[in-house]
Amino acid sequence: MSMRRTTIKDVAEAARVGVATVSRVLSGGSASPETRERVLTVAAQLDYRPSALGRNLRQQRSGGIGLLLPDITDTFYGRLADGVLACARSAGEPVILGTTGDDEEREAELIGMLVEQGVDRVIAVPSGDGEIWAPTLRAGLTMVFAHRSSGGRDEVPAVLADDRAGVRTAIDYLTGLGHRRIAYLGGPGQSQRLTAFRQALGPLVDEELIVLARGTRDSAYAAAAGLFQHRPDLTAVLAGGNLLGEAAVLAARELDVRVPRDMSLVMFDDVPWAELCSPPLTVIAQPARDIGYRAAELVLRAGGRRPRGVLLPTELIVRGSCGPRGSSRSPR
Amino acid sequence: MSMRRTTIKDVAEAARVGVATVSRVLSGGSASPETRERVLTVAAQLDYRPSALGRNLRQQRSGGIGLLLPDITDTFYGRLADGVLACARSAGEPVILGTTGDDEEREAELIGMLVEQGVDRVIAVPSGDGEIWAPTLRAGLTMVFAHRSSGGRDEVPAVLADDRAGVRTAIDYLTGLGHRRIAYLGGPGQSQRLTAFRQALGPLVDEELIVLARGTRDSAYAAAAGLFQHRPDLTAVLAGGNLLGEAAVLAARELDVRVPRDMSLVMFDDVPWAELCSPPLTVIAQPARDIGYRAAELVLRAGGRRPRGVLLPTELIVRGSCGPRGSSRSPR
DNA sequence: CATGCTCATGGAAACGATTCCATCATGTTT
DNA sequence: AAACATGATGGAATCGTTTCCATGAGCATG
Numbered sequence: 001m002s003m004r005r006t007t008i009k010d011v012a013e014a015a016r017v018g019v020a021t022v023s024r025v026l027s028g029g030s031a032s033p034e035t036r037e038r039v040l041t042v043a044a045q046l047d048y049r050p051s052a053l054g055r056n057l058r059q060q061r062s063g064g065i066g067l068l069l070p071d072i073t074d075t076f077y078g079r080l081a082d083g084v085l086a087c088a089r090s091a092g093e094p095v096i097l098g099t100t101g102d103d104e105e106r107e108a109e110l111i112g113m114l115v116e117q118g119v120d121r122v123i124a125v126p127s128g129d130g131e132i133w134a135p136t137l138r139a140g141l142t143m144v145f146a147h148r149s150s151g152g153r154d155e156v157p158a159v160l161a162d163d164r165a166g167v168r169t170a171i172d173y174l175t176g177l178g179h180r181r182i183a184y185l186g187g188p189g190q191s192q193r194l195t196a197f198r199q200a201l202g203p204l205v206d207e208e209l210i211v212l213a214r215g216t217r218d219s220a221y222a223a224a225a226g227l228f229q230h231r232p233d234l235t236a237v238l239a240g241g242n243l244l245g246e247a248a249v250l251a252a253r254e255l256d257v258r259v260p261r262d263m264s265l266v267m268f269d270d271v272p273w274a275e276l277c278s279p280p281l282t283v284i285a286q287p288a289r290d291i292g293y294r295a296a297e298l299v300l301r302a303g304g305r306r307p308r309g310v311l312l313p314t315e316l317i318v319r320g321s322c323g324p325r326g327s328s329r330s331p332r
Numbered sequence: 333m334s335m336r337r338t339t340i341k342d343v344a345e346a347a348r349v350g351v352a353t354v355s356r357v358l359s360g361g362s363a364s365p366e367t368r369e370r371v372l373t374v375a376a377q378l379d380y381r382p383s384a385l386g387r388n389l390r391q392q393r394s395g396g397i398g399l400l401l402p403d404i405t406d407t408f409y410g411r412l413a414d415g416v417l418a419c420a421r422s423a424g425e426p427v428i429l430g431t432t433g434d435d436e437e438r439e440a441e442l443i444g445m446l447v448e449q450g451v452d453r454v455i456a457v458p459s460g461d462g463e464i465w466a467p468t469l470r471a472g473l474t475m476v477f478a479h480r481s482s483g484g485r486d487e488v489p490a491v492l493a494d495d496r497a498g499v500r501t502a503i504d505y506l507t508g509l510g511h512r513r514i515a516y517l518g519g520p521g522q523s524q525r526l527t528a529f530r531q532a533l534g535p536l537v538d539e540e541l542i543v544l545a546r547g548t549r550d551s552a553y554a555a556a557a558g559l560f561q562h563r564p565d566l567t568a569v570l571a572g573g574n575l576l577g578e579a580a581v582l583a584a585r586e587l588d589v590r591v592p593r594d595m596s597l598v599m600f601d602d603v604p605w606a607e608l609c610s611p612p613l614t615v616i617a618q619p620a621r622d623i624g625y626r627a628a629e630l631v632l633r634a635g636g637r638r639p640r641g642v643l644l645p646t647e648l649i650v651r652g653s654c655g656p657r658g659s660s661r662s663p664r
Numbered sequence: 665c666a667t668g669c670t671c672a673t674g675g676a677a678a679c680g681a682t683t684c685c686a687t688c689a690t691g692t693t694t
Numbered sequence: 695a696a697a698c699a700t701g702a703t704g705g706a707a708t709c710g711t712t713t714c715c716a717t718g719a720g721c722a723t724g
Contacts, residue, residue, distance in 0.1 A: 007680060018704035023682055032702060053389045053450045054680025057709050062385060064428075064449075073414050078405045085404065085431050094449055096396075097429040099417050117396075117426055118385045217604070249608050272549070273605030276581050339710060350674035355712055364672060386710025389679050 006046045008054075015042040026050065062118035064094040065299060068110055069125055070102045070188075070215055076242055076269050076288050077125070080146060083292025084123060091300050102188045102215040104128040111136055121302075123295045126150050127189060142302045146295040147288075148189050149309070158309040159295040160192075161286040166314035167196035170238055170266045170284050173316060175204075178325035179236040179264060183209035183227055185244040187220070193240050193268070209234055213244065220247035228255050228263075235325045236264040242271045249277060260323035270317055279320030287312050338378045347374040358382065394450035396426040397631060400442055401457055402434045402520075402547055408574055408601050408620050409457070412478060415624025416455060423632050434520045434547040436460040443468055453634075455627045458482050459521060474634045478627040479620075480521050481641070490641040491627040492524075493618040498646035499528035502570055502598045502616055505648060507536075510657035511568040511596060515541035515559055517576040519552070525572050525600070541566055545576065552579035560587050560595075567657045568596040574603045581609060592655035602649055611652030619644050 012019040015038050025031045025039040042048075056062040067084050069077040081097065088095045096119060098110040107127045114122060121142045126133065126149070133150060137143060149158035174182055182204070184197045194212075198205050209231060213223035224247040227234070239245035245267030249259070257263050259279060267274065270285035294310050301307075344351040347370050357363045357371040374380075388394040399416055401409040413429065420427045428451060430442040439459045446454060453474045458465065458481070465482060469475060481490035506514055514536070516529045526544075530537050541563060545555035556579040559566070571577035577599030581591070589595050591611060599606065602617035626642050633639075 005680095008682095009680080012704090019681085020683075020704055020706095021702085024703090027682080029683095030701070035702080049444070049448050051450065051680055052448050053385075053392070053394060054709095055682070057385045057389045057680075057711085058682045060385070060709065067429075071414075072404070072417065073407065073410045075405065075407055075410070078407070078410045081429070082403075082405050082431065085429065089430075092445070094428045094445060095430070096426045097399075097413070097417065098421075098427070099414065112381070113424070113426060116381050116384050118383065246604055246608065271605075272578055273603075273608060276578060276605060277608050278610040337710095340712095341710080344674090351711080352674055352676095352713075353672080356673090359712080362672070367672080383710055386679095387712070389681085389710080390712045392679065 005051065006048050008048070008050065011039065011043050011046055011048050014046060015039045056118055060118070061120045064096055064117075064119050064121070065296065066096050066098065066110075066114040066119045066122040067124075068098050068100055068107060068122065070100055070127065072097065072099050074243060075271050076147075076286070079288035080125075080292035080295075083289035083294075084296045085292075086289075087293045087296030087300065091296075093300065100125075100127050102127045104132055108132050115139060115141070121299045123292075123299055125189075142299055144295045144299040144302075145309075146291050148192070157298055157307050159291050159298065160309065160311055161291060161314050162311050163190070163193045163314070164196040164199075166268065166284040166286070166316070167193055167238070168200045169314075169316045171197070171200040173282075173318070174236045174238070174264060174266065174322065177236075177264065177322060180204055180325070181206065181209065181231075181234045182236045182238060183211065183231065183234045184238050184240065185220075185224055185227065185248060186210065186212045186240040187244055188212075188215050190240055197238065213247075215243070217243060217247065220244050221251060224248045224251035225255065228252065228257055234263065236322070237266070239265065239267040242267060242269040242274075245269070245274075245281065245283075249281070259321050264322035264325075266316075266322060274319065277321070281321045282319045283317050285315045285317050287314075337383065338380050340380070340382065343371065343375050343378060343380050346378060347371045388450055392450070393452045396428055396449075396451050396453070397628065398442075398446040398451045398454040399427050399429050399456075400432055400439060400454065401429070402432055402459065404429065404431050406575060407603050408479075408618070411620035412457075412624035412627075415621035415626075416628045417624075418621075419625045419628030419632065423628075425632070432457075432459050434459045436464055440464050447471060447473070453631045455624075455631055457521075474631055476627045476631040476634075477641075478623050480524070489630055489639050491623050491630065492641065492643055493623060493646050494643050495522070495524045495646070496528040496531075498600065498616040498618070498648070499525055499570070500532045501646075501648045503529070503532040505614075505650070506568045506570070506596060506598065506654065509568075509596065509654060512536055512657070513538065513541065513563075513566045514568045514570060515543065515563065515566045516570050516572065517552070517556055517559065517580060518542065518544045518572040519576055520544075520547050522572055529570065545579075547575070549575060549579065552576050553583060556580045556583035557587065560584065560589055566595065568654070569598070571597065571599040574599060574601040574606075577601070577606075577613065577615075581613070591653050596654035596657075598648075598654060606651065609653070613653045614651045615649050617647045617649050619646075 008019050008022050012022045022039050025036050065088055100107040104127050123144050123146055125147045126145055143156045145156050145158035186194055211223045211227045213219040220243050239248050252259055259265050267281050267283045270283040274281040274283050298307050340351050340354050344354045354371050357368050397420055432439040436459050455476050455478055457479045475488045477488050477490035518526055543555045543559045545551040552575045571580045584591055591597050599613050599615045602615040606613040606615050630639050
């Protein structure tokens with residue numbers, strides 16, 4: 001019924017050469033022009049496609065790139081994945097996707113699965129402080145972090161958006177509008193942004209206005225609603241991600257906080273619906289797709305040498321969700 | 333520096349048995365209780381993880397599931413992918429992701445890449461009319477279609493949302509509000525929805541009110557804007573996907589068409605931002621994640637027998653984007 | 665007691681590619 | 695002309711696993 005795939009041996013026999021020669025011709029080794037020609041012709045005729053299985057076993061590594069994301073449902077990571085896929089496709093490499101849910105344990109599991117599969121190049125948005133990665137690195141994996149860097153020093157190159165600058169311009173913008181009580185709604189694993197926030201705000205920082213949520217919608221909503229209820233005196237919010245921004249808009253509407261009259265809102269990450277909101281959201285755009293693309297480039301071209309990380313620019317896109325400081329809301 | 337991975341041979345030697353026995357023990361074959369015990373202990377001690385590479389070559393297939401989506405950036409497909417990943421993870425199977433951009437050629441390329449990798453189980457949202465799939469099927473792949481089915485008869489099981497019922501309830505809802513001139517904004521590869529639209533509308537159908545866009549944002553916007561400009565007499569629109577819905581909202585705002593006063597809008601697919609819109613969008617919710625999960629179940633448990641497809645329910649979620657038929661807009 | 669059956673077991677053969685190494689032909693240098 | 699360098703070529707080993715098959719032990723049945 002189903003005939004056997006054509007193997008390198010078939011090609012060798014049909015072209016009356018040895019298998020070694022076929023392999024050399026196909027992988028760019030040296031061969032005389034005439035045999036090269038003959039082998040190529042025969043291979044084309046037989047529609048020969050080398051089996052990745054055999055090759056992988058021999059060279060002890062499956063091609064392919066592992067991609068570990070917190071949540072593929074989040075459009076930010078969707079765009080990031082899109083960038084990785086684009087680059088991988090142009091290199092002909094398959095991409096194995098796994099989602100961690102920002103859980104270190106699941107992340108470790110996934111890494112185990114990847115090495116089991118022989119995947120030796122991984123792009124990850126690291127969940128924890130990156131201690132899990134130490135053994136992985138020692139095992140000889142080529143790693144690149146995207147969007148977040150591992151907690152401590154950087155043994156692993158990272159492709160990041162310039163959070164520091166993004167936060168700074170956003171805060172400058174808000175303080176320029178007269179805001180003083182500015183809150184920060186943060187998600188998991190973004191210590192960078194948080195410290196940038198603290199730095200940018202300087203003496204104005206109010207620790208009670210800093211709220212951290214877990215990666216879920218519910219958690220984000222709870223954080224936003226809690227913040228708005230407890231601190232009616234705040235006049236501006238910086239949401240550290242599109243999920244947080246969504247939660248902020250929702251909570252504001254629910255609690256009758258009008259944007260931007262009662263409260264200004266800046267959201268990290270420009271998503272399509274930011275423009276559809278009313279008012280349209282002022283955002284800090286991040287080049288999510290580029291982050292993925294660059295990370296893939298790095299992990300693919302890592303010829304033994306460990307490349308330096310990359311910092312990509314962010315952009316403040318002013319729409320309609322920020323206004324001058326109004327009278328602060330009265331407690332309900 | 334980097335020590336060799338521990339192989340089955342190491343385990344065999346350490347446990348003083350043959351490699352065959354180790355393999356049997358680890359894959360659930362028969363063995364005497366004592367040897368089983370010994371092998372398991374030793375394997376655990378040496379932290380032995382069987383290499384997928386060797387296994388794959390031997391059994392001529394890499395485990396793993398191929399997942400082919402039009403666009404991972406679209407949250408619908410993001411949710412679908414999430415479902416697939418969830419199911420695959422519980423089965424310990426890796427998922428190889430590829431995006432087709434609704435392009436048959438790219439789709440064919442990706443399939444080629446997958447078979448080269450030895451992947452023999454694929455979940456796909458088919459782009460074209462499915463002719464590409466014939467040779468693939470003959471090659472012995474296990475295929476499941478998700479979200480769309482192949483054009484003709486169904487040789488391939490498909491997991492679908494009940495588009496027919498979804499369209500019908502939406503149209504009933506709109507006609508119930510008094511609407512007669514109802515437009516359809518469609519995307520690629522959804523002939524199902526379109527025919528359902530025609531059927532549900534019956535004699536009211538106006539072919540000029542049916543506009544099809546390609547899969548991009550620009551194309552969707554152009555389609556929506558063109559429709560609104562040319563036909564100011566329409567009073568309701570059914571958008572056949574979240575991209576189309578987004579375009580409709582944008583175009584309506586741009587052209588000063590007020591929703592729902594001037595025009596009612598129902599969108600296929602419930603996305604988080606539908607609630608953030610003003611007015612909040614009335615949508616036909618589809619169980620995207622379930623579609624993915626079920627598709628993965630099907631493709632995993634396909635024990636030779638070809639399972640029947642699955643039809644999952646949709647739900648009309650009424651929010652604020654539909655109203656009774658008002659006076660139709662005057663041409664500009 | 666002999667025969668046959670079941671079961672655990674290990675050696676060895678696949679699987680399909682890459683790559684080391686030996687061989688042989690050809691051309692170049694002394 | 696002999697020695698040597700160069701380059702093309704094919705045989706064979708290798709990667710790590712599964713699985714076929716033969717072997718031998720233990721046990722029951724005739």
